[in-house]
Amino acid sequence: MALDKPYKDVPGTTIFDAEQSRKGYHLNQFCMSLMKADNRARFKADERAYLDEWAMTEDQKLAVLARDLNRCIALGGNIYFLAKIGATDGKxxxxxxxxxxxxxxxxxxxxxxxxxxxxxxxxxxxxxxxxxxxxxxxxxxxx
The missing domain is CATH 1.10.1220 (Arc Repressor Mutant)
Known part of the structure; x- marks a missing residue:
């Protein structure tokens, strides 16, 4: 049974709930991997190859490559995890x-x-x- 989600009626807002957490699990785990210097170096050396090591959807990988953070959020990314991508890019x-x-x-x-x-x-x-x-x-x- 689906839960009532009145917050879905707020324009431009994606709430990171259990459904989003499940959808973005591998995307967020990828982001957390960037906390290690060796992983950041591997990612920056060949972003696509590093992303392909993760069980992310193709849409998630393309959103990361484009640095489309709004799309990453829509695909289950949590902004606090996604911040690791920005930090990797020096942002x-x-x-x-x-x-x-x-x-x-x-x-x-x-x-x-x-x-x-x-x-x-x-x-x-x-x-x-x-x-x-x-x-x-x-x-x-x-x-």
């Missing part, structure tokens, strides 16, 4: 986050300093301006 977490939003590192930093993205339009896919109305707890009253 900061801020640089990685910027690449995931389509912003430069500086643009991303400035946006975050100013308080981040607006929540307007980013609460629920079905939202029509009153997020409270759409996700009222059972028995809760609507203002």
């Amino acid at each position: 900061s977490f801020q640089q990685m986050a910027g690449s995931m939003t389509g912003l430069s590192e500086e643009q991303y930093r400035d946006m975050m300093i100013k308080g981040g993205r607006s929540a307007e339009g980013n609460r629920y896919i079905g939202e029509d301006g009153d997020a409270q109305a759409h996700h009222q707890p059972q028995g809760g009253k609507k203002d």
Whole structure:
């Protein structure tokens, strides 16, 4: 029986739940392997050959090769594991986050300093301006 997942209604958000964990197990294990210097060196020497040692899907391998972190997340990657790829490439977490939003590192930093993205339009896919109305707890009253 599938679990109810009301969080699937949040636009642009992938929640790392048990389903995502299962989907990304080998991708995340690959990422963790990059904690060892020898593995980082082998990966950088021939990325495709190193990826082929892992039981990842072809889509996961291609997403890693393209450094498409958003796609990696959709395919089960956990951002904390994926950060190992960025570190292997000499990128900061801020640089990685910027690449995931389509912003430069500086643009991303400035946006975050100013308080981040607006929540307007980013609460629920079905939202029509009153997020409270759409996700009222059972028995809760609507203002």
